[in-house]
Amino acid sequence: MSIFAKLKNLYWRIRYTRNKSEKRKFYRYVAKEKKRLIESGVDKEELRLLCRALSNTLNLNAERRLSQYRKDHFASN
Numbered sequence: 020m021s022i023f024a025k026l027k028n029l030y031w032r033i034r035y036t037r038n039k040s041e042k043r044k045f046y047r048y049v050a051k052e053k054k055r056l057i058e059s060g061v062d063k064e065e066l067r068l069l070c071r072a073l074s075n076t077l078n079l080n081a082e083r084r085l086s087q088y089r090k091d092h093f094a095s096n
Contacts, residue, residue, distance in 0.1 A: 022061065023069060026052050030073035064088065
């Protein structure tokens with residue numbers, strides 16, 4: 020299971036929810052999950068790019084930047 024599975028689920032819920040109060044609730048959950056991931060040692064820039072790509076799945080530039088960052092960052096390690 021991916022370490023980002025919960026985050027992906029939360030962003031899916033945000034995208035497909037119309038109720039504004041529910042969206043705010045899920046954004047609070049996202050903030051907690053991002054904080055937990057950063058404290059566990061996840062790369063901050065990768066997390067930022069992932070959240071950018073998950074918030075709008077039609078944004079191809081965000082997905083391209085994320086895949087390029089992962090390729091560059093993890094190929095050098």
